[in-house]
Structure formats: structure tokens, C-alpha cells
Amino acid sequence: xxxxxxxxxxxxxxxxxxxxxxxxxxxxxxxxxxxxxxxxxxxxxxxxxxxxxxxxxxxxxxxxxxxxxxxxxxxxxxxxxxxxxxxxxxxxxxxxxxxxxxxxxxxxxxxxxxxxxxxxxxxxxxxxxx
Numbered sequence: 233x234x235x236x237x238x239x240x241x242x243x244x245x246x247x248x249x250x251x252x253x254x255x256x257x258x259x260x261x262x263x264x265x266x267x268x269x270x271x272x273x274x275x276x277x278x279x280x281x282x283x284x285x286x287x288x289x290x291x292x293x294x295x296x297x298x299x300x301x302x303x304x305x306x307x308x309x310x311x312x313x314x315x316x317x318x319x320x321x322x323x324x325x326x327x328x329x330x331x332x333x334x335x336x337x338x339x340x341x342x343x344x345x346x347x348x349x350x351x352x353x354x355x356x357x358x359x360x361x362x
Contacts, residue, residue, distance in 0.1 A: 255273065256271070257271065257272040257273075257311065258270065258271055258272065259271075259272055259275065259287075259308075261287055261295045261297050262297065262298075263295050263296060263297060268295055270287075270289060270293075270295075272308075272311060272323075273323075273325055274289045274290050274291065275287055275288070275289055275290075275313075275323050276288050276289060276290050276322070276323055276326040276340050276341065276342050276344065277320060277321060277322045277323060277326070277340060277344065277346065278301060278304055278313075278320065278321040279319055279320050280300070280301035280319045280320075281319065283298060283299075283300065284296055284297070284298060285297050285298075285299050285300070285301050285304060288342070288344070290326065290341060290342055292342070301315070301319065301320075301321060304321055305321055308321065312324040312325060312359060314352070314355050314356050314359045315352060315355065316338060316346060316348045316349065316352035316353075316355070316356055317346070317347060317348060317349045317352050318349070320346050322338060322340060322346065322356075324356070324359050324360055326340045326341040326342070327339070327340060327341075327356070327360065328340060328341055330348065330353070330356060332353060336348040336349070336350070336352075336353050338356065
């Protein structure tokens, strides 16, 4: 019983730390000749297709950036962003639920469902603290 309480407390602390780190942080997204300044906590997920990464926000906006997903993974990893499969990074603040086992999926706050790889599931669980 005490172990379960400690685990839940740790999960809450990890999530709080991600919220604190993302609070008031902005990301500069260079889309063609326009620089967009968006808050980090509004980014729900990033999807890469070849050398173009599409950044999705909670408001429904999409920004297509000519940058590798690996670069975003390196820059945003410490702020609670986790790579869940080959071409997708999710913001753990927007994770509503995830399924383990045969149906490995993550649901985000904007009603998007994304499939997760086995290693991505391990990374997501570690980042969320479960």
C-alpha cells in the first residue's frame, strides 16, 4: 500500500516538473520565411515525414518545419517530450491515456490517437513515471 502511494506521488512530481519546465517557454519554428513563436505547452505532438516535421498544437494549428525529428528529440527531451515511434514525438502533458499489450496506442488531449513502438512504450512509461 505504501509503495503504491509512493509511486503515485512520484508520478505527480514528475508531471509537475514537466509543467514547470514548459511554463512560459517558447519554441521558435522557422516555416519558410516566417518565424513562429509558440508556447511549448501548446505543442501536442510532432510528426516527421522524410525531412519535414509537422508540429501540431492544441489549438489545431500545424507548422511544417524543415528539420529532423531527431533534432527536436534532442532539444525537447528534457521538457517532457518523448519519441513514441519512428516518426512521432508526443508532449507528455497532453497524454490522456495509453494502451499496453497488443494494442499499444497513446491518446492525446486533442483526440488524436498514435501507435507506440515497444521501445516507445518503455520511454513513455519512464517519462510519465508509471
